[in-house]
Amino acid sequence: MTKSRLTGIIFILSLGMTIPYVHADDLIPIERVPIPIFKPQISPAAAQSSQGSLSRNNVPATSQATTNENQQVEMTVADVVFLSIRNNRTIKSSYINRISQKFDLRVAEDRFTPQFSIDGSLSRQRIAGVHTNLYDISPGVNMITPLGTTFDFAWNVSGSSSDNYNTLDNNIDMSISQPLLRGAGVTVNMAPVNVARLQEKINKLHLKTTVSETIGQAILAHRDLLQAQEELRLANEAVIRGQETLQQNRSLIAAGRMAEVDAVQTEADLENQKLRVLQAQQTIEDRRLNLLDILNLDLSTPLVAKEEFKLKKIPIDLRKLFDTALLNREDYQSQLYVIDQNKLNVKVAENQQLWDISLFAQGTYGTQKQTDLPDTRTRNGKVGIQLSIPLNDLTIKQQLVQADTTTRTSELQLDIIKSGIERQIRTSATEVKIYWQQAKTAQTSLDLARRALEVEKTKLNAGRSSTFEVRSMEQNLRDAETQLVNARINYLNALTRLDLQLGTTLETWQVSLND
Structure with missing residues (x-):
């Protein structure tokens, strides 16, 4: 140099x-x-x-x-x-x-990570000269799996208190849904990530x-x-x-x-x-x-x-x-x-042509307490199958035509x-x-x-x-x-x-x- x-x-x-x-x-x-x-x-x-x-x-x-x-x-x-x-x-x-x-x-890539949230409120109201404190808090989590399974969980706590009367509701709400045709499968649900x-x-x-x-x-x-x-x-x-x-x-x-x-x-x-x-x-x-x-x-x-x-x-x-x-x-x-x-988008569009058939289960469990009253327990549940069949919705077919043309x-x-x-x-x-x-x-x-x-x-x-x-x-x-x-x-x-x-x-x- x-x-x-x-x-x-x-x-x-x-x-x-x-x-x-x-x-x-x-x-x-x-x-x-x-x-x-x-x-x-x-x-x-x-x-x-x-x-x-x-x-x-x-x-x-x-x-x-x-x-x-x-x-x-x-x-x-x-x-x-x-x-x-x-x-x-x-x-x-x-x-x-x-x-x-x-x-x-x-x-x-965060698509399948459980999403946590907390909702809540606190207020004070006056009706007919009676002051009441109201509160509500609801932590929850929801997620989707690569198979298309969706899961929702919420814990709802709400209540009120006044000079002579108090209430407390403590409930857990859960639901799960598994699509069988539309929205089901690893290929479709992993498509956005891929x-x-x-x-x-x-x-x-x-x-x-x-x-x-x-x-x-x-x-x-x-x-x-x-x-x-x-x-x-x-x-x-x-x-x-x-x-x-x-x-x-x-x-x-x-x-x-x-x-x-x-x-x-x-x-x-x-x-x-x-x-x-x-x-x-x-x-x-x-x-x-x-x-x-x-x-x-x-x-x-x-x-x-x-x-x-x-x-x-x-x-x-x-x-x-x-x-x-x-x-x-x-x-x-x-x-x-x-x-x-584009090929992944075609597969998703083809999946959207199928009927929407899903298995689901829902349940609510909790207790309700009120002043001078016995506690009330809640045990509710539901299991079933949900069906949705579009008959003449051309927009669904349009998605497939556009995806295929683009590819x-x-x-x-x-x-x-x-x-x-x-x-x-x-x-x-x-x-x-x-x-x-x-x-x-x-x-x-x-x-x-x-x-x-x-x-x-x-x-x-x-x-x-x-x-x-x-x-x-x-x-x-x-x-x-x-x-x-x-x-x-x-x-x-x-x-x-x-x-x-x-x-x-x-x-x-x-x-x-x-x-």
Whole structure:
């Protein structure tokens, strides 16, 4: 690690940390991990950055300004990945939403837990000059079992007291009901819980996609900044070459071997290159601000993209890529869960078509006490069967038709998603191959352009060429340099996009979600 990069990372970490979201320990592993496209090596600075989080609002203005004036913050792609996980607002918002989503699942799984309650009242009334105190308290519990059995229990205590007369009623009410057709069975009663569990899996996939897309966005923004920096470097080198050419022309003019007017166009080209430098500086500033905004860092941070152009040819196996995408793509896996949810809804709707036949039992047991009267005991019970047969209620049939239609539509949507995934994978794989060839060709073109310019300058010194030919070779060199930078960036970006489309971004960057 270079001294400037280490200083930059220390400056970033000095901005302060607030909410840690990703940790190396205590993580939930990601299911169905495929073989990623490539495995980048996580830099020590990235690992150091991953142990904290950043805040753009925790730095005093004075110290912040001093730091910005004296140093730059160098960041590789790996550093940007970890900082985006820490700081990005979209990821933070997704984790906040997960609080509500997890509680929704908890509520659904609480379906078969006994529900306790206490009702009560206390009052004082005056009728015909007689003051009476009234009280009533009723603890109770009700529950439903996975078989559909419902149980209700209530203990009712009520009474009144006045100067000469007191009453007390103490009763226990119990009831139990077991459906035989509609509402009976584990499948129907567990359906709401299973639907909620499937939804939780979908929510986790959504979170994974949000983090992956944010990482991809940060990587592409980093490469945009890197590309702008390379354009500035090339522009500066072009200015240096232009100055050397102009100096060479002036030497030839002084020797009487070139007319002074022939150097005018060289001076014009030099000014154009200086203008290109200014334009590149503006582009760098725009892209730097964009990257800082994604990372949610202070916009005055003097960020510099740092990465070596080490391209590696990636073997493309379309069948393997397609299978990997089906195992990891959020849209495809989520749609499978949606189909499972819809099938459960169909089973529930089919069950609703049945007659409502239930066995039931009810009982009331208690005592009543009154002043100057003997206690009265209550022992009431009832057992029977309850029947309800809808004859022409089309709304019941409507539920089944809607559930079946929704299921068939979701299955068609799965085919559409699958077809779209294959098309995207084929397009991305073709891009990777083409950009790799472009990078190789651009490198060869650059080598030839450099040699051609050197030859043309030598010929100019010998009086066998003209400034027009030299300027033409110089323009060819600038074009070749730009094409090589663009080809390399395009190739790396194509790999990043392919990684996103495969759904393997988190595995590639060795990130697990603390969810």
